[in-house]
Amino acid sequence: MAAATDDAGDSNEMIRVVSSDGEHFEMPEAAANLSLVLRHMIEDDCADAAGIPLAVVAAKPLAKIVDYCTKHAAKSSGLTIEEAEELKRFDAEFIEVDTDMLYDLLVAADFMGVEGLSKLAVQRTADLIKGKTPEQNRETFGIVNDFTPEEEEEICKENEWAFQITKPPSRLC
Amino acid sequence: MAGEHKEAGGSFWLPDDILIDILSYLPAKSVVRFRAVSRSWRAMLSSASFVELHLRRANRRDQLKVFFHPAMPTDAEHPDKCCFYSWQLHGGPAKKLMRDDFAHGWFAAPVTKPLRGLVLIRSSYGYYVLNPSTNAVLALPDRKFPLKNRIDLVTNLSGYMNVSYGLGYCSATGEYKVVRLFSDPVSGQAPATNGEVFVLDALACWRPSAQQPPPEFIFDESNPAVFLNGLLHLLCLYGFDVITFNVSDETFGSAPPPPVDVDEVGEVTLTEFDGCLGAFYQEAHSDNYAYHIWLLRDHAHEAAHWEQLCRIDMAA
Numbered sequence: 001m002a003a004a005t006d007d008a009g010d011s012n013e014m015i016r017v018v019s020s021d022g023e024h025f026e027m028p029e030a031a032a033n034l035s036l037v038l039r040h041m042i043e044d045d046c047a048d049a050a051g052i053p054l055a056v057v058a059a060k061p062l063a064k065i066v067d068y069c070t071k072h073a074a075k076s077s078g079l080t081i082e083e084a085e086e087l088k089r090f091d092a093e094f095i096e097v098d099t100d101m102l103y104d105l106l107v108a109a110d111f112m113g114v115e116g117l118s119k120l121a122v123q124r125t126a127d128l129i130k131g132k133t134p135e136q137n138r139e140t141f142g143i144v145n146d147f148t149p150e151e152e153e154e155i156c157k158e159n160e161w162a163f164q165i166t167k168p169p170s171r172l173c
Numbered sequence: 174m175a176g177e178h179k180e181a182g183g184s185f186w187l188p189d190d191i192l193i194d195i196l197s198y199l200p201a202k203s204v205v206r207f208r209a210v211s212r213s214w215r216a217m218l219s220s221a222s223f224v225e226l227h228l229r230r231a232n233r234r235d236q237l238k239v240f241f242h243p244a245m246p247t248d249a250e251h252p253d254k255c256c257f258y259s260w261q262l263h264g265g266p267a268k269k270l271m272r273d274d275f276a277h278g279w280f281a282a283p284v285t286k287p288l289r290g291l292v293l294i295r296s297s298y299g300y301y302v303l304n305p306s307t308n309a310v311l312a313l314p315d316r317k318f319p320l321k322n323r324i325d326l327v328t329n330l331s332g333y334m335n336v337s338y339g340l341g342y343c344s345a346t347g348e349y350k351v352v353r354l355f356s357d358p359v360s361g362q363a364p365a366t367n368g369e370v371f372v373l374d375a376l377a378c379w380r381p382s383a384q385q386p387p388p389e390f391i392f393d394e395s396n397p398a399v400f401l402n403g404l405l406h407l408l409c410l411y412g413f414d415v416i417t418f419n420v421s422d423e424t425f426g427s428a429p430p431p432p433v434d435v436d437e438v439g440e441v442t443l444t445e446f447d448g449c450l451g452a453f454y455q456e457a458h459s460d461n462y463a464y465h466i467w468l469l470r471d472h473a474h475e476a477a478h479w480e481q482l483c484r485i486d487m488a489a
Contacts, residue, residue, distance in 0.1 A: 103185050110191055122191070126198035134209040142186055143211050155209045159307070 015042065016051030017066070023059035024051055025066045031073035035065075036113025056111055061104035068094060068117050095124045102128075193217065197226045201290070201306030221347065228289055240287055240305070241267075257283075257305050284397045285340050286445060291349060291373075293340040293397070300338055302351060302373060313351060313371055314378055335391060339398020339405040341420035349373040350420050352382065352398060352405055356391045370423060383423035390416055399443045401450055402472065408443045408452075411435070415443070415450075431467050432479050446482070462487035 015032040017025050032038040032047075041052050054062065071090055075083055097105070102121060109117040129137060138145055147155070187195075196204065196218065204227060208215040217223055239260045260267035281296035287305075294301040300313045338353045355367040368382035390409040398405035398418070405418040406428060412435060415428040431441055431452040441454045450469040455462065466482045 099185075103187075106187065106191055106195075110188070118194075122194045123198055125195045129195070130199050130203040132203075134207060137207060137210050140185070141192070143214070145210070146212050147209070152209060155215070159205045159208070 015047050016049065017062065018051040018053045019057055019059040019062045020055055021059050023062070025062055027066045027070050028073060031066070031069035034069045034073055034114055034116070036115075038112065054112070057108045058104065061101065061108045064094070064097075064101070064105060065108060065112065065114060065117065069114065072116060091120055095120050189217075193223065193226070197223065197230045199227075201227070201231070205307060231290075240283060240292065259305070284338060285400065288340050288342055288349075288400055291340065293338060293351065295338070295394075300351070302340065302349070311373065335393050335410075337392035337394060337396055337398060337407055339400060339407065339418070341398075341400045341403075341405045341418070343421045344403065345421055348375070352418055352420070353379075354386050354392045354398075354407065354418075356388075368418075368425075382418070384425055386416060386418070386425050390414060395440075396443065399445055399450065401445050401448070406443055406450055408441060413441055428469065428472070429477055429479060431469075433465075433467075451482070452479070456484075 013029040014026045015029050015038065017027070017032070017038070019025070029042065032042060038047075038052060041047055046052060057065070071094075072087070075087055079087065095102070095105075102124060105117065105121045106125065109121055129140065132140070135145075137143070145152070196207065199207070204218055208218045241258055241260070258267040258269055281294055284293040284295045284300070286292075290306055291302055291304055294303055298312075299315055301310055302313065303310045335356045336353050338351065341350050341352060342348070343350065349372070351371040351373070353369050353371075355369075367388065368384070368386045369379040370382045371379045391411060392407055393410050396408045396410075398407045400406075400420070403420055404426075405420060407416045407418070408414075409416060413430045413433060415430050417426040417428050418424075419426065428450065433441060433452075433454060437457055438454045439457050441452050444451045444453065446466070446468055450472060451466060452469075453464055453466045455464055463484060463486045465484050467479045468482050469477060470480050471477050
């Protein structure tokens with residue numbers, strides 16, 4: 001029972017964070033601990049009533065991240081199969097976002113060191129771009145094609161099989 | 174703020190480490206295609222460190238895959254060709270990987286588990302190394318078997334020597350080596366050179382292995398070598414001794430033989446389970462199909478010992 005009391009003690013403590021555009025958010029300490037950056041701040045006693053300032057994370061993605069961490073912290077250890085399934089469904093719905101939000105989540109989760117969310121956003125981005133042509137990817141990532149036409153043709157010929165895209169490119173991006 | 178990195182026109186810029194992370198989750202086919210995006214993408218997606226990362230991601234523990242090849246051609250468009258498939262637990266229907274262009278509708282089967290994306294294949298026409306992700310196929314030269322194109326070899330008719338093949342990887346040099354060991358079960362006399370090595374992407378010929386295998390052991394084609402922790406493991410006929418071959422320095426050693434009674438068990442097969450050397454066999458003298466699976470624990474240590482993992486009774 002001692003462990004349960006400790007857990008309850010932890011989650012009673014609310015941690016305040018402030019977005020780059022000045023909005024305040026609150027989450028249980030257990031949720032904040034899922035972020036490497038916040039955990040270090042808490043350990044260093046930097047979490048006070050004024051809130052931890054997150055200078056590069058705007059309110060919109062921060063609200064999502066607080067959601068994510070709160071949900072995952074509530075169900076962190078000793079999951080039943082049903083709970084694990086439910087968390088999976090939560091993740092799948094959670095990451096159904098537009099490209100702008102996906103981008104913000106990629107960058108913010110990386111900055112805040114929220115490993116599970118980083119992986120989720122990275123996998124989602126990979127799923128979105130995997131069926132694309134090189135040209136579509138150049139557009140998505142703002143890359144200039146620096147191959148000569150001859151070189152490009154040669155690369156395509158060398159790996160002809162890889163350029164036969166059977167599925168229509170996924171939406172978004 | 175993140176938005177500052179976004180450029181007009183909807184494209185966005187990501188730090189290299191996040192971008193590499195994303196690309197490492199792509200299927201091999203997409204990775205190869207995206208090498209045509211730009212010079213820097215090509216360099217990054219072709220680098221040894223990326224290939225290593227991609228392999229790790231593709232072989233996550235929660236993404237176990239089965240690689241297989243049906244005995245009969247399955248593609249209505251190409252009835253004379255067989256396909257290889259990969260299937261993932263809970264991953265929907267099996268995915269067709271490629272057509273084999275080397276078996277011509279005949280027997281062809283993976284000899285080894287995929288090793289870093291490469292598979293050793295035995296067909297009626299000889300041995301091949303293939304990369305199912307890129308469709309690359311390499312026919313291995315066969316100077317000891319000038320008649321390798323003859324189907325006789327499959328049945329291993331007398332007059333030919335026994336041979337056992339294996340595919341290994343040397344992490345220090347990044348070399349893939351195919352190894353084959355010959356033995357003569359009839360005379361028990363080993364040929365002068367009975368261990369040979371073929372290095373992929375190097376000289377296109379077999380060369381003698383640095384050290385030769387002990388001549389008293391008999392290898393068999395139905396017991397291909399199992400690669401694990403830098404060592405190829407070969408099970409010998411008549412006694413189930415396990416010979417190891419170090420792929421880096423090409424020396425031979427031994428591992429404890431699986432503790433099975435030679436008289437009780439007909440055939441033992443070596444394999445890799447969960448990072449351990451494994452052995453399995455069918456229960457002899459029994460009408461129900463029951464299989465025993467053993468694991469070699471503490472492989473690299475003095476304390477190495479075999480431990481029975483389970484007995485699977487197919488009737489139950």
